Amino acid sequence: MLAAVENKPASVEAKPVLRVEGLKAYYQMNYFGVRREVRAVDDVSLTIKRNEIYGIAGESSSGKSSLIKTIAGAITPPLRVVEGSVKFDFGGKELDVYAQRPAMKAARWKHLSYVMQGSMNVLNPVRKVKHAFHDFAFKHMGLSEGEFRARVESHLQRIGLDPRVLESYPHQLSGGMRQRLTIGLATVCEPEFIIADEPTTALDVLVQQDVLALIKGVQQRMGSSIIFVTHDMTVHAAIADRIGIVYAGRLVEEGPTLDVFQRPQHPYTAHLIASLPRIGDTRKRVALGGKPPNLADPPSGCRFHPRCPLAVDKCKSENPPLLARNTGRVACWRAGEVEAA
Amino acid sequence: MSALLELEDVNKDYRVGGFLDRSTLHAVKHVSFTLDAEKPEIFTVVGESGSGKTTTARMILGNETPTSGTLRFMGKGIAQVRTRKERLDFMSRVQPIFQNPFEAFNPLTTLDYYLFSTARRFLGLKDKAAVDAATDKALQHVGLSLAEVRGRYSHELSGGQLQRIAVARALIPGPKLIVADEPVSMVDASLRMSIVNLFRELRDTLGVSIIYITHDLSTAYYISDRVIIMHKGDVVEAGRAEEVLGNPTHEYSRALRSAVLPPDPVVASAIIREKLRAI
Numbered sequence: 001m002l003a004a005v006e007n008k009p010a011s012v013e014a015k016p017v018l019r020v021e022g023l024k025a026y027y028q029m030n031y032f033g034v035r036r037e038v039r040a041v042d043d044v045s046l047t048i049k050r051n052e053i054y055g056i057a058g059e060s061s062s063g064k065s066s067l068i069k070t071i072a073g074a075i076t077p078p079l080r081v082v083e084g085s086v087k088f089d090f091g092g093k094e095l096d097v098y099a100q101r102p103a104m105k106a107a108r109w110k111h112l113s114y115v116m117q118g119s120m121n122v123l124n125p126v127r128k129v130k131h132a133f134h135d136f137a138f139k140h141m142g143l144s145e146g147e148f149r150a151r152v153e154s155h156l157q158r159i160g161l162d163p164r165v166l167e168s169y170p171h172q173l174s175g176g177m178r179q180r181l182t183i184g185l186a187t188v189c190e191p192e193f194i195i196a197d198e199p200t201t202a203l204d205v206l207v208q209q210d211v212l213a214l215i216k217g218v219q220q221r222m223g224s225s226i227i228f229v230t231h232d233m234t235v236h237a238a239i240a241d242r243i244g245i246v247y248a249g250r251l252v253e254e255g256p257t258l259d260v261f262q263r264p265q266h267p268y269t270a271h272l273i274a275s276l277p278r279i280g281d282t283r284k285r286v287a288l289g290g291k292p293p294n295l296a297d298p299p300s301g302c303r304f305h306p307r308c309p310l311a312v313d314k315c316k317s318e319n320p321p322l323l324a325r326n327t328g329r330v331a332c333w334r335a336g337e338v339e340a341a
Numbered sequence: 342m343s344a345l346l347e348l349e350d351v352n353k354d355y356r357v358g359g360f361l362d363r364s365t366l367h368a369v370k371h372v373s374f375t376l377d378a379e380k381p382e383i384f385t386v387v388g389e390s391g392s393g394k395t396t397t398a399r400m401i402l403g404n405e406t407p408t409s410g411t412l413r414f415m416g417k418g419i420a421q422v423r424t425r426k427e428r429l430d431f432m433s434r435v436q437p438i439f440q441n442p443f444e445a446f447n448p449l450t451t452l453d454y455y456l457f458s459t460a461r462r463f464l465g466l467k468d469k470a471a472v473d474a475a476t477d478k479a480l481q482h483v484g485l486s487l488a489e490v491r492g493r494y495s496h497e498l499s500g501g502q503l504q505r506i507a508v509a510r511a512l513i514p515g516p517k518l519i520v521a522d523e524p525v526s527m528v529d530a531s532l533r534m535s536i537v538n539l540f541r542e543l544r545d546t547l548g549v550s551i552i553y554i555t556h557d558l559s560t561a562y563y564i565s566d567r568v569i570i571m572h573k574g575d576v577v578e579a580g581r582a583e584e585v586l587g588n589p590t591h592e593y594s595r596a597l598r599s600a601v602l603p604p605d606p607v608v609a610s611a612i613i614r615e616k617l618r619a620i
């Protein structure tokens with residue numbers, strides 16, 4: 001009974017609100033005639049359902065930020081989409097991010113909001129906070145100045161902020177308040193889709209749980225979908241419904257949060273979970289051998305093979321496809337043999 | 342015992358204009374501790390932002406002078422480090438690693454420049470091959486190489502890659518003490534473990550002591566020898582890591598301890614749902 005209450009309503013199963021297909025986005029640079037290509041997003045396909053929180057995990061420089069930046073339609077050169085598509089479904093209307101640029105612009109903030117890594121940056125240090133709300137949200141809401149101000153104030157109150165913060169400058173606020181404000185900005189238009197990069201990484205421990213509850217609360221109240229990135233696995237444990245694990249620009253595993261933690265199917269995921277520090281435990285964690293892959297010259301075959309304890313010859317030459325397995329998907333030739341350490 | 346670092350009743354006040362008030366802020370109050378030169382250790386300062394931990398670090402690095410109290414490094418007052426020569430000598434033994442790798446490096450300067458100039462300045466190297474070798478050696482310690490870093494700018498690398506470069510830079514002069522202010526707050530679990538493991542290794546093989554400043558109790562528990570917990574400028578709890586973090590007694594330390602989410606979806610999501618109900 002309890003479990004049924006905790007689970008998402010059946011509407012989660014409805015049509016996906018985001019479909020990413022075969023997405024490739026590369027940083028293409030030209031240094032004095034020498035071309036360099038960083039394959040930061042390499043053939044990623046995923047779908048996000050309505051009312052779902054999807055977390056993307058992976059090591060530093062695996063391409064997490066590049067992936068959600070591309071999904072948000074917020075890329076600038078040298079990052080370019082090379083192949084594939086990103087399609088949203090907003091109220092039955094399909095929006096193809098890279099085929100319909102102007103429509104995408106209009107959808108920003110109204111249907112979709114994107115909170116960048118180091119997001120405190122959206123707050124201009126020399127302008128009062130109220131201007132940020134005005135700049136981002138006013139024209140999308142079709143309200144009078146007075147109504148708009150009232151709406152913003154009640155929204156701030158709902159997320160636990162004194163409306164007086166509108167009259168202050170960013171530096172006068174604590175990190176936790178600024179993070180709340182950023183979330184306030186991202187949600188004031190009640191978008192159907194929220195994209196957030198490391199939303200809690202810079203936060204103090206004591207406010208982290210509150211901010212996570214805030215994100216979850218806002219999402220539940222508005223019935224929106226969230227895709228967020230963080231390398232902090234405890235954050236995924238706390239709020240994600242499903243997790244996607246990215247390694248070297250590729251999605252290597254995906255599944256319901258509990259299953260990914262308890263029964264990881266990919267050797268990299270198994271390592272990631274086993275390396276998590278826990279208070280009360282000083283057993284030495286072995287860091288992964290080898291180096292993180294260089295995305296300008298990624299390993300052949302399975303990109304994890306130089307560091308993988310299970311690698312066999314086939315792994316060096318053939319890239320394992322991401323296939324459905326158990327409750328999720330996994331890209332590994334030996335997926336069935338992975339045991340959680 | 343001969344002391345590597347001694348803090349004696351160190352205080353630091355700031356005048357501030359805050360959001361709702363304007364007053365004197367006692368950023369650091371009566372902080373005292375000693376690191377033993379013969380026993381390299383990982384000494385962890387835990388606290389939230391505003392707890393005084395960064396101010397303490399800045400005073401240890403000689404970037405800030407205390408309002409009262411003394412700090413000594415290898416018997417010599419840090420405030421007495423004055424001449425260029427003394428400063429250089431001090432800095433080659435006490436090296437910082439900062440929190441935000443994006444801010445530590447100027448976006449318009451290639452990263453190897455920082456490494457090369459550190460090698461030239463502190464090791465007195467002139468020969469290009471020797472500078473390259475010293476730089477590559479330090480980069481190898483952190484799982485990188487000069488070949489990968491040469492000619493690249495900070496925006497071309499991820500936060501984690503930058504932080505490893507920052508650690509490598511600090512290693513070049515061959516320091517006795519590294520002051521690392523939130524060095525892993527921007528990196529993922531696996532890399533976080535590899536950086537803290539690296540600290541262990543530096544302690545055990547190079548005999549470097551580390552002042553590890555963090556709000557991450559899990560890694561603090563994992564690597565620290567001793568821990569102090571700071572709250573609003575005060576040290577509220579101090580002792581061996583297992584005791585202070587495993588069994589905190591001060592009200593604030595207990596709050597911190599319970600704010601840590603475990604990497605377990607069943608427990609962590611239940612905590613968040615509980616919070617949600619309370620809102």
Ligand SMILES: Nc1ncnc2c1ncn2[C@@H]1O[C@H](COP(=O)(O)OP(=O)(O)OP(=O)(O)O)[C@@H](O)[C@H]1O
Nearest residue numbers: 027040060061062063064065066497498499500501
């Ligand atoms: N502007 C850029 N120009 C060239 N390469 C870039 C640029 N930005 C990122 N990269 C490269 O793309 C790759 C993926 O970087 P990305 O920022 O997406 O990683 P991430 O998973 O978000 O890492 P982190 O957890 O450290 O934030 C890295 O190899 C990085 O060096």
Ligand code: SF4
Nearest residue numbers: 302305308315332333
């Ligand atoms: S495909 Fe091979 S190298 Fe890749 S994760 Fe599986 S076993 Fe390891």
Ligand SMILES: [Mg+2]
Nearest residue numbers: 064065066117
């Ligand atoms: Mg990122």
